Amino acid sequence: MSLHDNIESILVSEKEIAEIAERLGKQITEDYKGVERPILLGLLKGCVPFMSDLQKHIDLPIEIEYMDVSSYHGSITSSGDVKIRKDMNTSVSGRDILIAEDIVDTGKTLDTIVKLLTHRGAKSVEVVTLLDKPAGRVIPFTPKYIGVTIPKAFVVGYGLDYDELYRNIPYVGILKPEIYKK
Numbered sequence: 001m002s003l004h005d006n007i008e009s010i011l012v013s014e015k016e017i018a019e020i021a022e023r024l025g026k027q028i029t030e031d032y033k034g035v036e037r038p039i040l041l042g043l044l045k046g047c048v049p050f051m052s053d054l055q056k057h058i059d060l061p062i063e064i065e066y067m068d069v070s071s072y073h074g075s076i077t078s079s080g081d082v083k084i085r086k087d088m089n090t091s092v093s094g095r096d097i098l099i100a101e102d103i104v105d106t107g108k109t110l111d112t113i114v115k116l117l118t119h120r121g122a123k124s125v126e127v128v129t130l131l132d133k134p135a136g137r138v139i140p141f142t143p144k145y146i147g148v149t150i151p152k153a154f155v156v157g158y159g160l161d162y163d164e165l166y167r168n169i170p171y172v173g174i175l176k177p178e179i180y181k182k
């Protein structure tokens, strides 16, 4: 029994992900030239594989920070209750922040965190996401940098989990519905 047996189909392949990380990293490098010490802020845990690949293609002096934020709590639908389990370690006042995410779905997580960082005095707050699922939006939210737009399906892999599993598979795939309907 392999983890891959529970995947119905591959939605974004390893090769496509590598191309996205390179394309967005180069674009961010261009856009943030001249910005003093931008902060690349990863929202744990889902951001880890994408942020790790993306940052290698950002050829600028950036600081790396993390916040541990969760709203799904092991379920396939957002609770809407965005919990900060661990805050970042530095002040954002007057700083340019680029949030790195694996997915924007309902928009609630990013809406909450962007508002929070703005309230804390950040100079700018933008979002780079590997996946954008506009059909899932409950709150209007438009990320500045999007890897790929995906349809309304429950996806796992490359950082995305179902009940804390599947984060370690190297591509993004659609989970077989019988797995979460058990």
Ligand code: PRP
Residues within 6 Å of the ligand: 043, 044, 045, 046, 047, 069, 070, 071, 072, 073, 078, 101, 102, 103, 104, 105, 106, 107, 108, 109, 110, 160, 161
């Ligand atoms: C996932 C993902 C985003 C958020 C997006 O995190 O990493 O942070 O959901 O969904 P939304 O647009 O509907 O708010 P999750 O809460 O599952 O925590 P995790 O990163 O630890 O898996």
